[in-house]
Amino acid sequence: MVGCVQVEDRAVTLSNERNSIERTYELTKYLDHQLKEIKDTYLLYLGPPFSDPDFSPPRPNISSLAVPSAATRVDLWRGLENGARLAQNQRAYSVLLCAVRELARSTLCPYLQSSLLHFCSGLSGLLGSISGLMNALGYTPPLPTDGHAPLTTPALSPRPALNDFTRKVEGFWVLRELQSWLWRSAKDFTRLKKRLRA
Amino acid sequence: MDYSCVFPQQLDKNNSRNTSDAVKMALSISTLSLLILLPHALTSTSHLAVISPQDPALPIGSSLTVLCAVSAELGLAASSLYWTLNGRRLARSTYTVLSPTELSVTLHRLNGSQQQSGDNLVCHSDNGDVLAGSCIYVGMPPEKPDNLSCWSRNTKDLSCRWSPGGQGETYISTKYILKYKLRWYGKEKECQDYNVGQPYTCYIPRDLAIFTPYEIWVEASNQLGSATSDVIILDILDVVTTDPPPDVHVTRLGELDDQLSVRWASPPALKDFLFQAKYQIRYRLEDSAEWKVVDDVGNQTSCRLAGLKPGTVYFVQVRCNPVGIYGSKKTGIWSDWSHPTAASTPNSKRLQTGSCDPKSEEHNSTLRQELKQFFGWVRKHTYGCTNVSIKLYDQWRVWLQKAHKTRNLVLQSGKS
Numbered sequence: 001m002v003g004c005v006q007v008e009d010r011a012v013t014l015s016n017e018r019n020s021i022e023r024t025y026e027l028t029k030y031l032d033h034q035l036k037e038i039k040d041t042y043l044l045y046l047g048p049p050f051s052d053p054d055f056s057p058p059r060p061n062i063s064s065l066a067v068p069s070a071a072t073r074v075d076l077w078r079g080l081e082n083g084a085r086l087a088q089n090q091r092a093y094s095v096l097l098c099a100v101r102e103l104a105r106s107t108l109c110p111y112l113q114s115s116l117l118h119f120c121s122g123l124s125g126l127l128g129s130i131s132g133l134m135n136a137l138g139y140t141p142p143l144p145t146d147g148h149a150p151l152t153t154p155a156l157s158p159r160p161a162l163n164d165f166t167r168k169v170e171g172f173w174v175l176r177e178l179q180s181w182l183w184r185s186a187k188d189f190t191r192l193k194k195r196l197r198a
Numbered sequence: 199m200d201y202s203c204v205f206p207q208q209l210d211k212n213n214s215r216n217t218s219d220a221v222k223m224a225l226s227i228s229t230l231s232l233l234i235l236l237p238h239a240l241t242s243t244s245h246l247a248v249i250s251p252q253d254p255a256l257p258i259g260s261s262l263t264v265l266c267a268v269s270a271e272l273g274l275a276a277s278s279l280y281w282t283l284n285g286r287r288l289a290r291s292t293y294t295v296l297s298p299t300e301l302s303v304t305l306h307r308l309n310g311s312q313q314q315s316g317d318n319l320v321c322h323s324d325n326g327d328v329l330a331g332s333c334i335y336v337g338m339p340p341e342k343p344d345n346l347s348c349w350s351r352n353t354k355d356l357s358c359r360w361s362p363g364g365q366g367e368t369y370i371s372t373k374y375i376l377k378y379k380l381r382w383y384g385k386e387k388e389c390q391d392y393n394v395g396q397p398y399t400c401y402i403p404r405d406l407a408i409f410t411p412y413e414i415w416v417e418a419s420n421q422l423g424s425a426t427s428d429v430i431i432l433d434i435l436d437v438v439t440t441d442p443p444p445d446v447h448v449t450r451l452g453e454l455d456d457q458l459s460v461r462w463a464s465p466p467a468l469k470d471f472l473f474q475a476k477y478q479i480r481y482r483l484e485d486s487a488e489w490k491v492v493d494d495v496g497n498q499t500s501c502r503l504a505g506l507k508p509g510t511v512y513f514v515q516v517r518c519n520p521v522g523i524y525g526s527k528k529t530g531i532w533s534d535w536s537h538p539t540a541a542s543t544p545n546s547k548r549l550q551t552g553s554c555d556p557k558s559e560e561h562n563s564t565l566r567q568e569l570k571q572f573f574g575w576v577r578k579h580t581y582g583c584t585n586v587s588i589k590l591y592d593q594w595r596v597w598l599q600k601a602h603k604t605r606n607l608v609l610q611s612g613k614s
Contacts, residue, residue, distance in 0.1 A: 032445065047313035048452040055285075057328040058246070108371045110393055162222050164316055164329035194488030 014196055016135055021196070024129040025189035031122050032182040038115050038177050045112055046168050057169045065173055066100035067092045070180035075125050082195060083139035085188050090130045097123045099174040106167065213432065247321055247329035253276075253422035255335040255370065258310050266321035268329060276301040278324040283334075284312050308336045310369030325590045335368030339423025339454070343398075343416040346427050349531050353523070356402040357436065358389070360416050360427060369386045372420040376400040380543070381411045381431060408524075409433045437464040439531035440520050441465045443477065448514045448541035455508035455544045461500045462516050462536070475518050478532070479503070484511040509545035513538040 043051040059065065068088045080088070081088035097120060134140070203446075244257060247268040256262060266281070268274050276295045281288040281303045294302045300319070311317050316333030324328055341364030348358040358376055376389035389400035408411075412434070416427040443462040451457045460479055468475055478500055479492040495501050506512065515535040566588060573586045 044313055045313060047318055049282065052285050058330075072201060121473065136349060159543065164333035165249075165252070165320075168318070168333070169328075169331070 003109060005174060005180055017133065018193055018196055020129070020133050020136065021189050021192065022106065023194045023195070024126065025131060025186060027122070027126050027129060028182055028185045028189060031119070031121070031126060032186070033181060035175070035179055038112075039117055039179065040108075041112055041115065042153060042171070042175060045107070045109055046172065050168060050172055060166065061171060064102060065177060066123065067095045067177055067181070070177065070184040076193055078191075082137060082192060083134070085192065086134045086137070086139060089181075089185055089188055090127065090134065092177075093127045093130065096174065097127060098179050099170075100178065103171050103174055106171075121168050150185050200492055224379055228580050231506045231597040234596050239500055248333040249319075249321055249330045251332065253316065253333050255337070256308060257422055258308060258336055260308050260336070261303055261304065261306045262308065262334065263304045264319055264332060265300060265332060267300045267533060268321075268323075271301055272323075274299075274329075279329070280322050280324070282320045282322060282324060283316075284560070308334070310338070310367070310441055311336045311585050314369075314371050315595060316370075335370045335421055336421060337368045337420065340368055340372050340418035340425045341365075341427040342419055343374065343418050343427040345473055346414065346416055346430050348414060348430070348432060350406070350434045351438075351442055352470070353408055353438055354406075354590070355404065356406055356437075357394075357399065357414075358402075358414065359399045362398060362418070364424065364612060365437050368420055368422075368443055370422065374398065374400075375417045375419075376414070377417060378402070378414045380407060380412050385605070400583075406434055408455070417600045433527065435523050437525055437531060438520050440467050440475070442534050443516045443518050444536070446514070446516050446539045448537045448539045450541065450544055451502065454506060455546050456506045457513060458503045458506060458514070458541055460503060460514055460516065461502065464499055464520055465533070467522075474522055476529070477501075477518055477525055479514065480511050480535070481514040485509075506543050508543050511540055513540050515539070545550065551558050 049055045068091055069091070100116060100120050100123060104113050104120060107113045107116060201525045232348075232428040247266055248266060249266050251264065264281075266276075266279060268276065268279065276299055277300045278299065280290070281293065281301075283305070287304055288305075292304050294304070296302055303319075305319075311334065316335050318331055319334050320331040321329045323389050323476050341362065343360045343363050344360065346360040348356050349513040352358050358379075360374075361372075362372075374392070376392075377386055377387065379386045389402050393399060393402065394401045398471045410433065413431055415429040418425050418427075443465055445461075445462045445463040445559065449459050449461075451459050462477070464475055474499055477499075479495055480489040481503060482489045483494075491499060492503070503512075503514070515538050518533045520530040521528070569591055570588050573588060573591075576583050576586050
């Protein structure tokens with residue numbers, strides 16, 4: 001009898017988690033949609049060649065882009081443990097949230113600035129969602145979720161960009177990384193949902 | 199705070215969404231299945247090349263020479279490099295090779311920057327890779343801001359607006375700071391909330407003194423210079439406005455087809471500080487753009503509009519001016535107009551009678567002409583018919599109509 005009760009509890013808990021994952025997935029899709037609009041406006045703000053369709057400057061090696069790469073080998077991706085999968089997402093968005101905040105701060109255009117800040121609150125929500133999920137599923141306690149996560153590599157402390165052009169390139173890449181991660185997260189959460197059903 | 203910059207345009211959404219889900223899927227699958235081993239050099243810009251000057255700010259029409267010094271370890275020849283400005287390649291005739299690793303370009307008669315974030319001047323290797331870039335800011339120093347005016351809502355706050363002066367476009371980021379201080383007390387303060395709703399505006403929400411004047415001015419500055427507006431001096435109580443009157447109702451006055459009754463409530467702030475308010479009404483026909491203004495409404499909260507057209511829809515608005523604030527004789531600033539309220543006058547009660555007048559005027563005029571001519575001839579060629587004229591004919595017609603009516607009445611009364 002006791003065993004049956006435990007199983008029931010677990011089923012309910014898992015069902016809650018699946019709902020959470022579904023909501024987080026929805027949030028990811030929503031942010032992805034928002035990002036498209038902001039990115040287009042931001043690229044116009046940067047001006048050509050940033051707004052040209054095929055433009056791709058070299059990726060800066062700086063702390064605000066020290067995110068786990070969204071792109072990864074298929075076998076590695078499939079093999080990710082639920083906890084590790086969530087942790088990667090959490091780490092990526094922690095860093096990216098800081099980066100977008102900095103982007104907003106240095107934007108000259110008030111309209112764009114408020115759009116970016118609004119987007120930041122969405123990102124912050126996503127981060128909270130992921131941390132909540134990690135907690136609920138019993139994984140490693142998350143890093144502080146306010147977007148100012150202490151960096152695990154203290155050597156890469158944030159420094160101001162050398163010049164305005166470099167700052168533009170960094171901004172360009174922050175938004176590009178963000179886009180990659182939102183695409184990837186959608187797949188991560190879909191996979192998580194499948195795994196929890198098993 | 200500056201304001202003019204990129205506004206979201208109707209971007210070609212189809213293009214950006216052509217990365218359809220199918221393509222995205224293919225992209226991500228291929229990305230996921232790729233063994234990514236990026237050479238370290240391609241992920242770092244820090245030492246590919248150095249450009250100078252970095253981020254220069256120049257007046258429109260200037261010339262500028264920019265140098266690209268490429269890192270020796272890349273093994274690139276300066277002569278193989280090229281420059282682009284805002285994505286467009288610059289002519290080789292403007293380049294100068296200064297050394298095996300240094301290439302410069304000279305720009306003449308620069309136009310105002312294409313975007314406020316700066317024009318993008320980029321040094322490329324021969325295969326198109328970005329080696330380094332510099333943002334160029336070409337513009338003008340700000341002109342003296344003018345038309346500075348301020349108003350207070352219910353004596354609690356202060357909103358100010360100004361114009362940028364001159365052409366208004368400086369092409370580079372220009373900051374405006376609104377400053378204010380009490381006239382006889384030295385401490386200067388800065389307004390914090392800019393562009394609340396509209397550009398070149400600022401809002402001071404609290405901590406304002408009344409019964410004592412303020413000095414207010416705007417300072418504009420950018421990388422090329424600065425300018426200060428004239429100082430205006432005002433007492434908050436002289437520039438007070440209030441909310442439009444709430445609860446505006448427009449109703450008919452019984453059967454009267456040319457009048458409407460307008461009623462409203464006084465703005466709530468009235469009881470807090472105003473001695474009295476005066477009102478103004480305006481109204482227009484539904485499909486007209488011309489407003490008629492009723493000025494002498496005084497401080498009543500109702501008014502009767504007369505001389506209107508029957509059976510017509512009118513739009514009516516009311517606004518309020520706070521007068522005699524704390525006993526002063528001055529008027530304040532008119533509030534916004536209330537939301538338009540619509541009402542219609544009743545249709546006219548008069549019968550749509552068929553005209554008793556002869557209908558076919560055209561027939562009569564030909565007939566009358568002929569008759570006139572006939573009578574003229576009769577007068578000339580007969581004896582004793584000197585009184586014959588068209589007037590006689592008209593009299594006969596009148597008599598005929600009366601006789602016709604009487605006959606009809608008799609007939610009708612006969613029927614009933």
